[in-house]
Amino acid sequence: GESVGLHLPTLSVQEGDNSIINCAYSNSASDYFIWYKQESGKGPQFIIDIRSNMDKRQGQRVTVLLNKTVKHLSLQIAATQPGDSAVYLCAEKGGADGLTFGKGTHLIIQP
Amino acid sequence: DAGVIQSPRHEVTEMGQEVTLRCKPISGHNSLFWYRQTMMRGLELLIYFNNNVPIDDSGMPEDRFSAKMPNASFSTLKIQPSEPRDSAVYFCASSGPFEAFFGQGTRLTVV
Numbered sequence: 526g527e528s529v530g531l532h533l534p535t536l537s538v539q540e541g542d543n544s545i546i547n548c549a550y551s552n553s554a555s556d557y558f559i560w561y562k563q564e565s566g567k568g569p570q571f572i573i574d575i576r577s578n579m580d581k582r583q584g585q586r587v588t589v590l591l592n593k594t595v596k597h598l599s600l601q602i603a604a605t606q607p608g609d610s611a612v613y614l615c616a617e618k619g620g621a622d623g624l625t626f627g628k629g630t631h632l633i634i635q636p
Numbered sequence: 637d638a639g640v641i642q643s644p645r646h647e648v649t650e651m652g653q654e655v656t657l658r659c660k661p662i663s664g665h666n667s668l669f670w671y672r673q674t675m676m677r678g679l680e681l682l683i684y685f686n687n688n689v690p691i692d693d694s695g696m697p698e699d700r701f702s703a704k705m706p707n708a709s710f711s712t713l714k715i716q717p718s719e720p721r722d723s724a725v726y727f728c729a730s731s732g733p734f735e736a737f738f739g740q741g742t743r744l745t746v747v
Contacts, residue, residue, distance in 0.1 A: 559735050568640075568727050568738030569679070614679065616736075623669050623684040623692060624729075624736055 533612065537633040544605050546630045548598040548615030555617035559624065560589060560600045563612045572600070572613075602632075610634045640739035642728050648745045654716040657742045660709055661730030669736060670703055670713050671727040679727070685711065718746045 538544045550558065556577040561569035575582045575589045575598075582589050588601040598615050612631050616624040641660040649655050661668050669684040683693040685705045693703070700719070705711040715722055725743050729736040 557734065561738075568729075568740050571735045571737065574735055623667075623681045625681065626671075626679040628678040 533629050533631045535631045535633060537635055538605055540607060540634050540636050541604055544602045544609070544632060546600045546602075546613050546632065548600075548627050548630075550596050550598060550615065550617045550625075550627070552617055552619055552625070553593075553596065555619040555625075557618040558589070558591060558598050559616045559618070560587075560598075561614040561616060561626075563614060563629070565611075569614055605632075605634050607634050607636070640728055640730050640737055642726075642739035642742050644742060645740065646743045646745075648747065649718055651719055651746055652717045653746075654714065655718045655722075655744060655746075657713040657726050657728075657744070659711045659713070659728030659739060661711070661728070662737055663709065665730035665732050665737075666708075667731045667736070668705060668711050669729040669731070670711070671729065671738075672724045673727060673741070674724045682713070715744075718744075720746045722746050 559574040560572040562572050563569045573584045573587050573589050575591050580591050586603045590599045602609055610633055612629040614629045615627045618624050640662055643658045667686050670682040671679050672682055673679045680695055682695045683703045684691055688705045688708055701715055703713045723745050725741045727738050727741045729738045
C-alpha cells in the first residue's frame with residue numbers, strides 16, 4: 526500500500542558549499558521567528574532568531590532573512606560542515622502565543 | 637543550568653495504561669510548552685502555560701490528555717488511557733520572553 530508520513534523536503538549540498546533553507550509562514554500577525562536545528566534523537570536546538578522589525582540578522586556562519594511581504598523566512602548556512610546535517614525547523618510566534626513550527630527541511634551534507 | 641529536563645527518556649506501555657511524562661523547565665522561565673512530534677504531523681503544540689497557568693490547550697488531542705503545572709519548576713503531561721496512536725516523541729520546552737529551549741524528549745511507545 527501507499528506509504529504515508531511526513532515527507533520532509535530534503536536539501537543535499539556538498540561540504541564547504543553554502544546552503545539556503547526556506548520556510549513560508551502563515552500568520553501575518555507573527556512578530557518573532559526562530560530557526561531550530563534538530564539532530565536525530567535530540568530536541569530542537571536554537572540557532573538564530575529575528576524580530577519582525579528586521580529583515581536580516583547574522584550569526585556565526587548563519588544568516589536569517591525575513592520577507593514579511595510574502596511571509597517568507599530563509600536560513601543561509603555558509604561553508605557547510607558534516608555537523609550541519611540535521612532537520613531544520615522554522616518557528617513563528619505572535620505575542621504571548623506558543624511557537625508554531627513548520628514541518629522542517631532535512632539538510633544532508635555530502636563529503 | 638542543566639537545561640530543560642524530561643523524564644523518562646523512553647517509555648513503553650501497554651494500551652489502556654496510564655502514562656505520565658515529566659518536565660523540569662529552566663529556572664526563571666515563565667512559559668512552558670508541551671509538544672508532540674510524529675512522522676505524520678511533525679512538531680505540534682499541545683498546550684502551553686504562562687506563569688503556571690494553562691493559556692492554550694487547543695492542541696490537546698482528546699480528553700485522555702491532561703497537563704498540569706503545580707509550580708514553576710515542574711509540569712506533567714498525562715495520558716489515560718493510552719492508545720497505540722499516542723506513540724510519539726513528546727517534548728517539553730520553556731522560554732523567557734524570546735526563544736524556547738527544548739528538553740531531549742520522551743519517546744513513548746504504546747503497544
